[in-house]
Amino acid sequence: MPRVENILDMSGRVAIVTGAGQGVGRQIALHLSSYGGAVVVNDYYHDRAQAVVAEIEEFGGRATAAQADVSDFTSVSTMVEKAISAFGRVDVLVNNAGNAGADPTAVSRGPFWESLPADWTPWLGVNLFGVLNCTRAVLPSMVQNRTGSIITIISDAGRYGDAGLEVYAAAKAGAAGFMRSVARTGGRYGIRANAVAIAATRTPATESAFDDPERMRKTLRMYPAGRIGEPADVANMVLFLASDASSWVTGQTYPVNGGFTFGL
Numbered sequence: 001m002p003r004v005e006n007i008l009d010m011s012g013r014v015a016i017v018t019g020a021g022q023g024v025g026r027q028i029a030l031h032l033s034s035y036g037g038a039v040v041v042n043d044y045y046h047d048r049a050q051a052v053v054a055e056i057e058e059f060g061g062r063a064t065a066a067q068a069d070v071s072d073f074t075s076v077s078t079m080v081e082k083a084i085s086a087f088g089r090v091d092v093l094v095n096n097a098g099n100a101g102a103d104p105t106a107v108s109r110g111p112f113w114e115s116l117p118a119d120w121t122p123w124l125g126v127n128l129f130g131v132l133n134c135t136r137a138v139l140p141s142m143v144q145n146r147t148g149s150i151i152t153i154i155s156d157a158g159r160y161g162d163a164g165l166e167v168y169a170a171a172k173a174g175a176a177g178f179m180r181s182v183a184r185t186g187g188r189y190g191i192r193a194n195a196v197a198i199a200a201t202r203t204p205a206t207e208s209a210f211d212d213p214e215r216m217r218k219t220l221r222m223y224p225a226g227r228i229g230e231p232a233d234v235a236n237m238v239l240f241l242a243s244d245a246s247s248w249v250t251g252q253t254y255p256v257n258g259g260f261t262f263g264l
Contacts, residue, residue: 007245010037014087015242016080017041018070018134019097021048023203024153026055027231028094031239033061037092040083042066044097062087070097070130073137080137089145092242093138095131095152095175099205112166120167127154127171131178135193139186148191151241152179153234154253156199160261172197176253183251192250194241199257201229224259 015032019025021043029039033056041056041063043049049065056063064086068079083090131152142148157165158172175195182193200219202210210216210228220226237256240246255263 008035008239008243010035010092010239010243012036013091013242014038014083014089015040015092015094016066016083016090016134016138017094017096018068018130019043020052020094021045022052023205024198024201024231024234025094025096026052027235028096028238029063030055031232031235032092032094032242033063034059035239035243037242038062038087040064040066040079040087040090042068042070042079042097044069070095070134071125073133076130076133076137080134080141084141090138090141091145091148093134093148093150094238094242095134095150097130098127098153098155098172111164115167123167124171127168128174128178131175135178135182139182139191142186142191143189146190148186148189149242149246150179150182150186150191150193151238152176152193152195153238154195154197156197156255156257156261159197159253159255159263179253180251187250192241192246194246194250195253196234196237196241197253197255197257197261198229198234199223199255199260201231201234203231222260223257227258229256229258 015037017025017029020029020041029041029052033039041049041052046067053063053065066079068075152175154172154176157169161169179193179195234256
């Protein structure tokens with residue numbers, strides 16, 4: 001039987017991963033690097049990004065840290081310019097940065113009918129406008145090079161809805177719709193765009209939610225797979241969508257959620 005080429009190989013490709021200083025984003029950066037990709041590790045906090053770069057360099061990978069606020073277009077544009085200057089191109093963008101910005105604990109989570117537009121801004125700024133900003137910043141280079149894969153991490157809140165997280169759900173659903181539109185307009189330039197919808201996943205930001213055994217037992221009832229997610233579960237799907245293994249896949253939203261919700 002002839003040898004099958006490794007179509008997950010990322011050698012020669014450059015990826016920007018936003019919000020990659022910890023959790024899911026960190027694991028995505030490690031995955032892409034371990035398969036040969038050069039990675040621009042973005043985070044709002046430079047020290048977190050630099051720590052992930054050190055991990056990548058420890059096993060011989062190529063990476064650089066890039067502090068940027070994804071909700072600010074100027075900040076993002078500067079990051080992309082530096083990435084192109086350092087590596088010559090950007091082949092993959094992973095819009096992973098999410099939640100409500102640098103300090104989500106400061107955001108009101110009361111009933112929507114008691115909220116004000118100012119309460120919505122942090123959710124929309126990162127989860128929707130952050131995706132628009134980063135995608136807008138990388139597209140000119142991808143159009144010029146006639147290739148690219150854009151992957152946006154959304155939440156099952158955007159597919160299923162979450163009580164008390166109406167604006168977050170709207171932002172995530174909007175980001176998925178945006179990916180579908182980018183897939184349609186970008187296809188002629190060899191650009192693919194997809195979304196990955198995740199549910200309860202163990203990260204530093206969510207760890208405390210799983211400390212209560214009774215709460216965990218109730219949570220697991222909703223997951224046919226019988227466990228919550230790990231960052232590697234998401235990173236595996238991102239690697240697939242970033243690589244040639246998914247060269248005929250675009251405009252899709254893939255649930256990576258242990259069966260919390262189903263897709264057709």
